[in-house]
Amino acid sequence: MTDTAVIVLTAALTGTACALLGPFLVLRRVALLGDAVSHAVLPGIVLVWLVAQTRAPLAVVAGAALFAVVCVLAIDALRATGLVPPDAAIGLVFPALFSLGVLGVTRYADGIHLDLDSTIYGEIAFVPFATVTVAGVPLARATVVLAVVVAVNLALVGLLWKELKATTFDPEFSRTVGLRPVLLSRLLLLAVAVTAVSAFEAVGAILVVTLLIVPAATAYLLTDRLAVMVAVAVAVSWVGAVAGNALATATDSAISGAMGLACTACFVLALLAAPRHGLVVRWIRRGRRRRPAAAA
């Protein structure tokens, strides 16, 4: 495989992993969870440095994953009190964890270059250079990791489809029919935490945040059915990966930023031209409603 193909494939796998979960986050009003996790992992990196004095990728990812899980569970606990709206819970927990990390860096790792950019956030352009050998075939490590994450997310969403659907749209109903909305919500959040951390390491934070929100929001404009929404979100993320890579090559700019912009372009297109929820259709409908009134 060429390096470009590896990059596009990795981005598309990241997009698939994110787009499988994104629709649920958008529908549950916790779309910004990815952004929260991207900041909240800092204390994990400090902890790994404190315990093992290392910045090795595997250890750093483990520490980051630990605090990603702490972050999502704390958000869920705060939200579950019913006293704090979900978006405010996100905005309270991740600054606190990030602050904890900053304090840790100044207290214990002053003078060492320990920040998110240099430890956990990867750069998608470098994906082809870190390889592992699977069954005698050299493959890009990030591609393999993300393929596993996609498989796990696919299994989670596929096996718990009915349950996730019911708890997302009507938690009260799902409780009365014996489902466990709290448990399912936590499972979903854990999947987001793990997905986000493994994807940060491959493609950087902003692309993960984008891929969790933008394809899902695009799909939300195009359909009223959850299954279609997930499928469309995955498709949008693939389009974003391919078109973004082409854009980056053409303009010689950052691949992750270009992929984000390509996804955004998909959203703008859907915003304008969606068959039922698009702006153009709304304008036409509004014009039609006004005309008889104007004639009278």
Next chain:
Amino acid sequence: MGPLIDAIPLPYTDAVVVLGAAVLGLTCGVLGAFAVLRGRSLVGDAVAHAALPGVCVAFLLGGTKDVPLLLVGAGVAGVLGAVVMLAIERNTRIPADSAIGLVLSAFFSLGVVLLTYIAGSGDADQAGLESYLFGQAAGLLESDVAVMAAISAVSLAAVALTVRAMRVVLFDPRFGGSIGLPVRALEITSTVMLVIAVVIGVRMVGAILMVAMLIAPTVTARQLTDRLVPLLALAGVVGAAVGVAGAVGSTAAGLPTGPVIVLLALGIVLAAVLLAPRRGVLWRAGALLHRRRLAACDAALLAWHRDGELPERSVRALARRGWAEPGPAGPRPTAAGRAAIQEVLERRALWSAWLEHGTRLDLDDPREPGPHDLAAVLGPHRVSELRELAATNGAPR
């Protein structure tokens, strides 16, 4: 600013930081309320990220890292991002938090692309552009504080003047529109004020602190009051207090100011969420425990009356209330205990009467009373009416 800073018994630089934190906390506390109550808590995060392409464009146009120029770029991009966010939220089915996320992703992606473009242009002056926006409270200047104080005064005055209209727009925008309020203009005004505060604040203390300072004061105040004006005042006070305490504490302990303020703010929120009267988690748990104990006592007293025998497990609870005393043949009721039994019986009779004949009462309070507060909610007059209905088995008087 001079005399105010002199009045603070701290070294000059620390006094500036403390004053800056107080002004910032006050402004963020009050303005943040309008974001949090509309489900747009993370708008500060989006605006802070949206400023990046603005800074890049300003640099491309101006060609230098000139402070006011970059700030104007950041401000314009921030306002643009906020307006796009409001437009998406208003015209589509996308929820507020996803609209915020869309703006954040789109603008920051654009910023990243512009950064690489600028880096590729080979301009040596561009280094450090992306970290330009994210400041440190310790590097605060007196002029920064003065600018922030001016913005704070203007926005607080605007809030004070429009608070009645804002209340309608916040809680019932459709009703606001129907009585002729300029809903869209008010929303945009409050959001633009917020954006300006965020852009200035991010430059002073960093994006992450801004996110927390917009949310924490309102969430705290919300646990303590259900009314908007007290909430705004309380949020302002909490914001300023957290800012001052964090600034003083961090300089005393030699720690960075921003993170200490954030952790302090979270501590206050947790205290409010756990302990707030009537709403707090622990308070509700305590009230539930109390009600369970009352119900258990009622059940024990009824069983005692019915069977003439007190269930073994309730002996201690009733004895502690002075309702039971040891007798020769097991526990026996005291005088107070007999009165308590009588009271439970009466309450049950009244509840049955309410269930059977309650619909005939002419109540002016639409609330449904519960078994424990029935007599208090109905009042003596209606209680006797209900007793009469029960006695005549519903026949008209």
